[in-house]
Amino acid sequence: MARAILISSILLVVAVVAPATARADECIHVVAKGETLGRIAARAGVRVADLRATDPALAKHPDRLRVGQRIDLCKARKHARRSAKASSRTRKRCGRSATWVEHEVRSGQTLSGIAGRYGVSVDTIVRQNPSLRKNPRALRAGTTLGFCAGRARAKNSKMCGYRTPVYHHEVIPGEHLGVIAGRYGVRRRDLLRWNPQLRANPNALRVGQTIRVCPEIAPRTRQRITHTVASGETFGAIARKYDTTTSQLLAWQRGRLSDPSRLRAGQKLTVWVDGSIVPGFADVFDDEGVLEHGIQLPPGKGYTVKWPAGAWGTAETIRAIQQAVARYQRRMPGGPKVHIGDISKKGGGPFPPHVSHQYGRDVDVGYVLEGKRAHETRFYNASAKNLDVARTWALVDAFLSTGKVKYIFMDLKIQKLLYEHARKKGVSEDRLDEIFQYPRRRRHGIIQHWRGHVNHFHVRFER
Structure with missing residues (x-):
């Protein structure tokens, strides 16, 4: 009898504990190597904002995800359901001509860019999001903004890979394909691909002519x-x-x-x-991601790698880097080795202090210097006094010649030196306008100004 009671008690304990254990296994996600918060949220069917709202560690440091960290997905799903109910009540305020939009902020986005994407004013977004009223500049990646937007806002286009709507550019006096390409951060070859009618005579543009563009830089x-x-x-x-x-x-x-x-x-x-x-558009940023099937940049004859553990990239990126270095060495033999900085970590994901460098398509490259710093692997600030302008231009041009570069970040003062050198060497006005932001202050071209790039330039390769 006592034995029967003991067995019954054990079964009762198992019956009580088993569901709790099953629930724990179902709710708790253990972070694996290479995972990002966005990827975990997508798999769980919630937003990054839901994960941050229910986990104090993530709320404080969303960019410091560590292997083995435990995240309660059930709490996040519960928060998502509550938010959905609150949103449904708020949607009724938009009226017939507008609809309620929830936008999750991505790294690098700005309020003005988000407002432009949905065709609303910055004031509208701030007014409908109390968290921004104290400091509208305090945007954080992963935050979800809710606001009313017009139903007829522009839709992303298949021609543009669903990344942006098509924009129809109207030619004004003096414009050529190079300056139009630079205005939208694309290449002349892209304009010819999107506008086959221009291929027969690409230099015969007329004022008022309309050209289709998939803009990387938001049209104004x-x-x-x-x-x-x-x-x-x-x-x-x-x-x-x-x-x-x-x-x-x-x-x-x-x-x-x-x-x-x-x-x-x-x-x-x-x-x-x-x-x-222009309403319905915004600058295109795609800094977040992971690196699958990455390859480590191997040692090479013409370059040195600052930190091999941070030199993982896609096969296309590694090949493009090696091609660019080889082309540069053929054009400018006898100089110092090219200094290759960070690409991505193995597996990709957040790579502090970088905002990008997450999925193996970014690389930092040192400027070619003269004097005693020329052969040092560490990056040093470049200026008119120590920059080997001819070699640096040849190196940048070698990367551009791969046909794989999406953009290059470079300090405007360094751009000025390269621009003037290239012009003296006979580079056409058309190509200079396509490539350089200089002498403009606004974002333009493939080589764009970004602070923090006075000791190296940053290359982003196309997907």
Whole structure:
């Protein structure tokens, strides 16, 4: 009898403990190597914001995910259900002409960019998200913003790989394919692919012609205005004021200005100025991800690797780096080795202090220096005093020649040195406008200004 009671008690304990254990196994996710918060959220059917809201460690340091960390997915799912109910109540406020949108902030995004993507004002987003009212600049990756947006906002296009809507660019006086490509952060070959009718004679653009673009840099509205020349103003100063080149400013005059060096006070000049981001568009950022089937950059004859553990990339990236270095060595033999910095960690994912470098398509490359620093692996700040301009331009051009570069981040002062060198060497105005942001302040071209890139340039390869 006692034995029967004992067996019954054991079975009762097992019956009680088993569901709890099963629930624990179902709810608790143990972080594996290479996983990101976004990937875990997607598999669990929740948002990153739900994970952060229910886990104090993630709320404080969402970018410090560690192997073996335990995350309660059931709490996150419960939070997601509560948020969905709250959102459904809020949706009723949008009226018939608008719909409720929930946007999860990605790394690198800004309020103005998000507002432009959905065709709303920044004030609208701030007003409908109390967390932003104290400090609208305090955006964090993974935060979910809810707001009302028009139902007729632009949709992403199949032609653009569903990454952005198609934009129809209207040609203005003096524009050529290079400057149009640079305006949207794409290449001339992309414009020809999207607009087959241009292939027969790509230089025969006409004012008012429409060209299809899949913009990486968000399109902005443009307006023609009249500038009245003030006493003592120079043509170059006016071009800088409107963030354009002197050749572009001259083209806008359509033959009505014979000598730009002889301006007179009161003279009228035609100028085109940029306005706000076109509703439905935003700058394209894709910094987050993981690296699957990565390859470590092996030692090479023409380059040195700063930190091999951070030199993992896709097969295409590794091949492109080696091709670029080999092309550079053929063009400029006898110089110092190319200094290769971080690409990605094995498995990818967050790689502090970098925002990107997560999925094996980014690489940091040192500038070619002169003097005693030339052969040191560590990156040193470049300037007109120590930069080997000819070799650095040859190295950058070798990367561009792979045909795989999406963009290059480089300090504007270094761009100026390379731009002027390339122009002296006979590089066409068309190609300079396609490649360089300089001399503009606004984002433009493939080589773009980004702070923190005075001691190296950052190459992002295409997917």
